[in-house]
Amino acid sequence: MTIRPFTLDLDRPLSTASGTIDARKGFLFGRDGGVGEATPLPGWTEAADDCGDALRAADAADDWGSALAACADAPAARHGVSVANLDARARADGEPLAAVLADGAEYADAVPVNATVGDADVEATRSAVADAADAGFEAVKVKVGARPIEDDLARLRAASDAADVSLRADANGAWSAKQAREAADDLAALDLEYVEQPLPAASLDGYGSLDGVPVALDEGLVHHDLGDVLDVADYVVLKPMALGGVDRARDAAMAAREAGVDPVVSTTIDAVVARTAAVHLAATIPDVRACGLATADLLANDLAVDPAPVEGGRIVVPDTPGHGVDVEVGTDA
Structure with a gap:
């Protein structure tokens, strides 16, 4: 068969809304010389067993x-199959x-990415941004939402003072509408590039x-149709694994641009095949904003x-044929 299961430890445990x-x-899924990655994540995609069943089908x-x-x-299984398909086509060409994703349009040779600063006190946040x-x-994206909103506002002010960077805040849906409304004036005064998933x-x-x-929606794309999200968002954070492939994510990016909404490409803490495919995707989005693709250091291996x-x-962006990752699928599944 052409399916290889894998397990990769994180460098340190990561707390999410669905657990740690x-x-x-x-x-890994291989076919006709192409290799794709399917890495499901609870709350974002199908379960691991369902992913394996879909890949075997x-x-x-x-x-x-x-x-x-x-x-x-x-979606995770389709991501793996579609990336393998695109990789096979690109290698053949x-x-x-x-x-291949750009389909005749120009694409960039490099993609800007943001740094991410986790929850920490004011001085540690200031230092990390600097x-x-x-x-x-x-x-730089600063994680917020784990503390009282007044404390996070202090952290964001320190981050803003620390360096001349585009500053983003990611609340992961932690704030109520009332909290966000009461903090709106203070958030606006910070001149943030955007607040990601505040509600x-x-x-x-x-x-x-x-x-x-300015508001970016991330988790909201799992729960709502893209068109409805585009009606309320200034930015959308596109995770190819959750959307079912870099091809679907590119379609979403182009639809967002047409609606006047800026797309940003991110991942679901993916391994190197999916992460690199996302880099190729981001390169095809004209004048793409800094993307959430600096995530390799979250993995221990x-x-x-x-x-x-x-x-x-x-x-x-790798300029070799295909996605550029040298990896064998093998026949151990």
Whole structure:
């Protein structure tokens, strides 16, 4: 067969709304010389067992169209199959994956990325933002929502004073509409690039009260149709694994741009194949904003050598055929 399961430990446990994650478990999928990655994440995609079932159905299909149809409703599995398909096509054409995704349009040779600063006290937040700027990052995302909103506002003020960077705040849906409304003037005064998912993802109500505060929706894309999200968002954070592939994510990015909403590409703490495919995707979005792709250091180990490391706040897009990751699927599943 052409499916290889894997487990990768995180460098340190990560707390999420769905629980604590200490490892990422997924599958590599190979076909016709192409390799894709399917790494499900609770709350974002299908469960691991369902992902494996969908991949096995795709593996038994006669052609790529049937393989993609077999996992159409399992986003992580479809991501793995679609990336393998695109990788196979790109390798056969002798072109980078970005060229196949761009379909004749120009694409960038490098992608800006943001640094992420986790929850910490005011001085530690200030120091981390300054360090990120010194390392060449032009955009920094600060995690908020774990503390009282007044404390987070103090942290964001310190971050704003620490360096001349585009500053983002990510609340992961932690604030109520009332809290966000009461903090709106203070948030607007900070001149943030945006606040990411300030309100719970299950509802799109409440965003009308945040006038003057640019808003990015992330988790909300799992719960709502893209069109409804575009009606209330200034930015959308596109995670290809959750959307079912870099092809679907690119369609969403182009739809967002047409609606006057800026797309940002991120990941679900993916391994190197999916992460690099996301870099290729980001390169095809004209004038893309800094993306959330500087995540390799969250993993204690990886599937292969990273062909697209972060350097000076940017990632150079691999120019070799396919996605550029040298990894074997094997026959151990």
